[in-house]
Amino acid sequence: MTKKKEKDGEPSETTDVLSDKPESQDTDLSNTLTKDELRKFYEEKGIDLSPDVPIHPKPIPEFEKSLSDKITSKFGSKVNVDYVRPNRIRVSTKREDILDVAYFIRDELRYDHAESVAGVDYPDSKEIEIVYHxxxxxxxxxxxxxxxLATRVPREDIPSPGKDKSRTxxxxxxxxxxxxxxxECFEMFGVYFEGHPDNRRLLLPEDWADIPPFRKDFKIKGR
Incomplete structure (x- = not known):
């Protein structure tokens, strides 16, 4: 939308009235962002975050909270609920407790399958995270x-998959x-899964001699 400024009956420069309009500080993003995400959003926009500017955290959905509450009621300090969002819950636990937590999620909360298993490499903290969706x-x-459902295992600087401490x-x-x-996580991150009936490589050749290729310190030779 444009508007012409007039002076003494003659049109002058054309200005974009929308471009001069400041972005509203009252935009309600509480239904899509967490409190920390809201704060980051406003800071990036240069919006004042003084105490008189309220930041409303996203309300926790009741059904999802009821599921996370059952987990914490059963396992207490053995688990940490990382977040509860609409249709999404994330729980982390130590590797020595992951089997008990997984059985509870299957038998009591009726989750019946894993859609994927992901790995995340944290070389600075010397850990590898395994996340079951x-x-x-x-x-x-x-x-x-x-x-x-997430857990972390020790990360070896010189990995020897299946023979070092990177196991769960x-x-x-x-x-x-x-x-x-x-x-796939075994060959790509070097995490050995104890009790798995077939800890063989899936995609890489059996004579692969380099470090697991999804680790952050892996470098493609010749580049």
């Missing part, structure tokens, strides 16, 4: 939910669908 086919209320219990006997996902 769990879903449900058999319960209508849980059908739209994804529960992320396999969830293959809890969620059968993790079988190939865990094999």
């Amino acid at each position: 769990l879903g449900c086919y058999t319960d209508e209320q849980n059908g739209s939910q994804i529960l992320a 219990p396999s969830l293959r006997d809890v969620f059968y669908s993790v079988e190939f996902h865990e094999r």
Whole structure:
């Protein structure tokens, strides 16, 4: 939208009235962002964050909270609920507790399969995180939910997959669908899954002699 300024009956320069309009500080983003995300958003926009400017955190959805509450009620300090959002819950635990937590999520919360297993390399803290994304086919209320179950294992600077400390219990006997996902994490990050019936390489050749290629210090030779 444009508007012409007039002076003494003659049109002068054309200005864009929308471009001069400051962005509203009252935009309600509380339904899409967490409190920290809101703060970062406003800071990037250069908006004042003094105490008289309210920041409203996103309300926690009741059904998802009821699921996370059941986990914390059962395991207490053995688990940490990282976030609860619409259709999304993330829970982290130590590797020695992950089997018990996984069985509880399957048997009591009715999550019946793993949709994927992801790895995240943290070389600075010398850890590798394994994240199971769990879903449900058999319960209508849980059908739209994804529960992320995460744990961390030690990261060796000179990895020897299957022979070093980068290992965690396999969830293959809890969620059968993790079988190939865990094999991929084994070869790409070097995390050995104890109890997995087939800890062989899945995509890489058996004579692969370099470090696991999804680690951040992996470098393609010749580049």
